[in-house]
Amino acid sequence: MTRLVPIALVVLWSSGFVGATLAARSAPAETTLLWRYVVAVVPLCAWAVWTRRRYGARFLAREAVIGILGQAGYCLGVYRAADLGVLAGTSALVASLQPPLVAAALWVGSGGRTDRRQALGLLTGLAGVLLVVGGDLGATGGTAGLTAVGLGTLSLTAATLVASHWPEPPGHGVMDSLAVQYVVALGFFAAVALATGTAAPPRDADFWWAIAWLVVLPVFGGYGSYLYVLRTSGPVVVSAWLYLTPATAAVWAWVMFDEPITVHAAIGFLVAAAGVAAVVGLRRPDAQDSSAPCPTSASRR
Template identity: 45%
Template sequence: MKPLDRAWAAAFVVLWSSGFIGAELATRHAPALTVLNWRFLLLAPPALVWLLVRRRRWRARDIGAHVVIGLLAQAGYLYGVVAASGLGVDPGTTALIAALQPVVTAAAAFALLGEPVRAKRIGGMTIGFGGVALVVSADFSGGEAPLWAYALPLGAMLSLVAATVFERRTGPTSLGPIDALAVQFLTTAVVFASVSAPLGAFAPPASLGFWSAVAGVTVLAGIGGYGSYWAVVRRNGATTAATLLYLTPGTTMLWAWAMFGTAVPLLAWLGLAVTLAGVALSVRGGTTDRARSDPELARSAHGRGDQLRP
């Protein structure tokens, strides 16, 4: 990876992981659905203003594509994870199910996008999954959720995989990265407002702690996390972006250690080290293949610049 690619990757891992910490803080004051509703209602006005100010002639097909991506990557993924937690699915189990995403994404990208997968990348993903399993097992507490509730994190994982592959396949490039996020935010705001209102979860609590947590998760995870995710997808491919998600459980663990003083067992540190090794191997193993399968990236590698595709 080039230096700018590494910077995007690091930003993605840190900012995406911040969403779990923000959710922990916000759900101390309100139900998860209320948190998600107001996270996107805060994003909707600036997103709408941005699109009105831009007033570009975007292709209707591309706008529709990003509506679908918003439904899958934001509404579908976040609701699946949060609803599973509300039903008692252990966070460790959710993390393990989510950790299947790189393998599923790699298979889907190979079958549908023609992104090659080398043995080195497969080995790296396998090692990375083992590291995630160590991190999660160090703090696994079981759960009392009904059996069907485990379909929710599985559905969330598949929803993000589908969004990632769909974005790469359709290539809705008439919208820039910020334009695309704005469409996705507006779409998701409508979805969560429509769901939370009839369920009595629309009204927010009059709590400074709630609003500060929601504001933090909105900026860091909502804008930063998803923005950097799609930047990595566009620059380095769907499989690389998915593989980096292996680092989020360990990074979230470090966030919790720094902010809440949560103890980090030795096994978790070992798991984090194993995960780092697996991700490094997988990303390195996929760089050459990605350049071969993406002529634009190959040109960039020969000095044509580091800009995101418009």
């Protein structure tokens, strides 16, 4: 699991940028996000009821904050950027600024102590993602689109840091976190969609195909994998894996939309992979990242 889940994270997380592009063809971001969470919440709530889960006030408060930042804030930024015409690969590129943001925040919080190998790996990965889709920046949705996905990335960064520094009460797993966070995100997007008059779904089969894509791949697969790697390996490692998402998103876009993959993108993928290897490649599979929080219930199981 420790070796396979990060790979699944990269593939499934990057599928979300493609799904946002698919959905933007049929409905505005607020409509897509509302119905994405409506569909996702049903099986999660059914699971929680069937297993008779009990959540205390501390766990609910922690997951609500993470849900607002990591679900509502991040997704709204990415999907709004897709509405404004930002390419899937470019959106993934901007989102890949998260690793150095997380590392910088942890560096400040630790009083300036840092792992030189990790720092070099993060810088190498950043150079790689700039090579992957850097040439597409001039063909995006403009300043507004890049600002939207940038704000979403800051929101996800904040969620990662909160999850790392706010100890989780024992006895809860990834499914518990998903259930609470998605209910909170659903409430947020329901309020936004109703306020903007965008709650009604379009009568378009392509819209529901996009919703199915978004629920199965990035919602359960991508974010579930993200929480697992965060719990077991820490914030720097889970963020470093996201360096591989721009190249993977470019492959998704090539398959789905026939967008060409350039030579500099292929070179960038190799550079980004080298950066990720520098951060996580020398770790033992069962090693805990030095910047990770105390082991949670999920990591003890």
